[in-house]
Amino acid sequence: MPLPTQTEVEIPLLRVIESLGGEAMPRDVYGPVAKYFPQLTEEDLAARMDSGPRKWWNHVQWARQRLVEKQEIDGSVRGVWRITPLGRTRLGSVVPDNRVDKRPNNTSPSSLPASIVSESPAALIETAHRELRRALSAELLQVVMGCSPEFFERLVIDLLVKMGYGGTRSEGGERSVSPVTAVLTGSSRKTVSASASSTCRQNAGTRQTP
Numbered sequence: 001m002p003l004p005t006q007t008e009v010e011i012p013l014l015r016v017i018e019s020l021g022g023e024a025m026p027r028d029v030y031g032p033v034a035k036y037f038p039q040l041t042e043e044d045l046a047a048r049m050d051s052g053p054r055k056w057w058n059h060v061q062w063a064r065q066r067l068v069e070k071q072e073i074d075g076s077v078r079g080v081w082r083i084t085p086l087g088r089t090r091l092g093s094v095v096p097d098n099r100v101d102k103r104p105n106n107t108s109p110s111s112l113p114a115s116i117v118s119e120s121p122a123a124l125i126e127t128a129h130r131e132l133r134r135a136l137s138a139e140l141l142q143v144v145m146g147c148s149p150e151f152f153e154r155l156v157i158d159l160l161v162k163m164g165y166g167g168t169r170s171e172g173g174e175r176s177v178s179p180v181t182a183v184l185t186g187s188s189r190k191t192v193s194a195s196a197s198s199t200c201r202q203n204a205g206t207r208q209t210p
Contacts, residue, residue, distance in 0.1 A: 003044065003056065004037050006138050009063035012036035014072065014087050023082035026064075030057050050148055062142060 016032040017024050034040055034056065047055045068075035072087035144155065 003040070003059050005135065006059065006063040006066055006142060007135050008037075009033060009060060010067055010072075011091070013060065013063055013067065014083055014091050017073070017081055017083045018088065018091060023080055025079065026057075026061070026081060029081065030054075030060055033060055049146060055146065058146075059142070062138075062145070066138060 012033045013029065015036075016029045019032075020028060034045055040056070045054070045056045049055055049058060064073055064081055065075075067073040067087065070086070072084055072090055074082040074084050144152065147155075
């Protein structure tokens with residue numbers, strides 16, 4: 001069963017932290033947040049990444065990181081997840097208990113938030129577009145972070161080739177001792193990009209979740 005998106009996890013995570021007194025240890029939130037998604041099986045919750053940690057824990061941690069970036073969770077204290085006033089404000093603006101808003105389609109403008117009514121159609125479209133791009137970026141990052149270092153290396157090589165720095169896909173697999181050496185010896189751009197991809201692969205092997 002696919003895990004819910006990080007965006008879908010955000011509100012349940014805020015609710016769980018708030019229900020625990022406004023702050024909690026990470027280990028105390030994984031289970032309660034999972035209860036908001038009854039489609040998740042025991043196997044889903046027990047599945048582990050190649051590097052060892054449970055995929056669900058890692059997924060919730062990345063959702064928490066997004067909330068820290070939005071200033072809805074205070075990330076100043078390591079090992080403590082604390083909801084901020086901004087996070088509480090967001091909780092107050094959503095439908096309780098994570099239910100979908102069932103308002104009829106003919107809801108009058110007067111019943112909508114003033115910030116939405118006052119925006120022009122162009123501004124609303126632009127806002128929706130930004131939110132979609134942000135959600136897509138987060139989901140794409142989630143997929144990449146869950147892949148193997150070998151996949152990450154291939155991804156970097158393909159990206160460099162598409163950007164015009166690596167020649168062809170097969171040529172991108174060649175390695176060089178370092179980008180500096182390649183430049184000093186007059187080597188082609190493809191060896192530079194291959195060396196950079198090798199460095200990215202090494203970095204990928206040491207990445208840690210927040």
